[in-house]
Amino acid sequence: MSEIKLSSDQVKDWLENETDHFLSPIQEEAKNNLQTLQQIKENILETTKILIESSQKEIEKRNMRVLNRARALNKLAHLFSDRINKINIPEEVSYSNLSKITEETNKILLVNEVDIKNWFPRISPFFIRDRRKFITVHERSKESLAEVTDFLKNEYIKTKTLQETFQLISNLLVLEKKLEELEIERKDIEKNQQEITKKLSDLTNQISSLKEKNTLSQLSQLDIQNQKLTKELHHAFRRLDKSFKKMHALILRDNSIVLTSQEIDYLEKYIENPFTAITKEKPNYPILKQILKILNGLLETGKLKLKSDKKRKAQDTIKKINNNSLIKLQEKSIANINQKQNLLTSTILAEINRKKTELQEQNRKIKARKSRIDAHALVKKNKYNQIKNQIDKNKRLIEKNIFDSIEKTIKIE
Secondary structure: OOOEEEOHHHHHHHHHHHHHHHHHHHHHHHHHHHHHHHHHHHHHHHHHHHHHHHHHHHHHHOOHHHHHHHHHHHHHHHHHHHHHHOOOOOOOOOHHHHHHHHHHHHHHHHHHHHHHHHHHHHHOOOOHHHHHHHHHHHHHHHHHHHHHHHHHHHHHHHHHHHHHHHHHHHHHHHHHHHHHHHHHHHHHHHHHHHHHHHHHHHHHHHHHHHHOOHHHHHHHHHHHHHHHHHHHHHHHOOOOHHHHHHHHHHHHHOOOOOOOHHHHHHHHHHHHOHHHHHHHOOOOOHHHHHHHHHHHHHHHHOOOOOOHHHHHHHHHHHHHHHOOOOHHHHHHHHHHHHHHHHHHOOHHHHHHHHHHHHHHHHHHHHHHHHHHHHHHHHHHHHHHHHHHHHHHHHHHHHHHHHHHHHOOOEEEO
């Protein structure tokens, strides 16, 4: 058997042409059965109305012989009416809704039948004619319902798969429309992603170019030089590190060692960072020399105890520093600090920093926007894939249903 290739738009018309010759008669019969259910509902409502009116009249008469039975019948008739009124008969018929309504009607008739058997004998001997009429309608309703059930099981069931297939075709067209709309949205999002990526690249280049400006380059070079000078000064003071720390501790507990508050402050600076300390000193670092003089006296008198080797090395270092071994390092460090300060306070750097801050803020906002666009793109992509998978499943199921129902092989492209 050759395979028939069809587009989604063609499937419905093709299937209607292939199945109309046997679907139409069955569908007409289904409509008649739907009317039968409507008639069952109307008949039961009509007879329950008679029961309600008859019982209400007797209740109003206040005849004690009949009153309790009339109340029971009135309540029962209202129950019958409420139950059957819950059934909603649709305008259009399908296997699904006809099957559902038939099942609901059957349940109501079964419950009514139990109430009839339990309560009608208790209402005797009153309302005999009305009760017989209701029972007659009830029995006829059961017979009519049995015919509808038989039609469902033996005839209409054959169209169930085809009806579901027509619904699948309608769903397929809706899904394909959604997929087209999503594809347009995805292209717009991709365009936005490309634009935002270009903006980020341009901003990154602008920020990089600012970093390469002469002033910033000079600052960077000065920072590198200052780091180098810091290392050199740490190296120059390495033999005094322990002596300075011991001296500081000794000053705190021995009031006989006299250092001014300024000298103590500078001692702490030299312990922490010799580069910072020496750049704050006057030329030839007079405060450092005064500290070293007191330190040397402590070493000579033995107030500050060190091992002989460390004491010798410390005193050698003191001698070198007193002989101005650090003057060039001091001059260079101070010159670097002053040059850096001048650059930092220059209008050129201020403008560069302002522009850089502005560009970085733009960069931050664009990155945040890009994150939102990327997240939106991911949601759309996942939704697109879900719908595409659902479309493929629907197509395969439609093809299978058609083959199972009319034994024809189609391929939906």
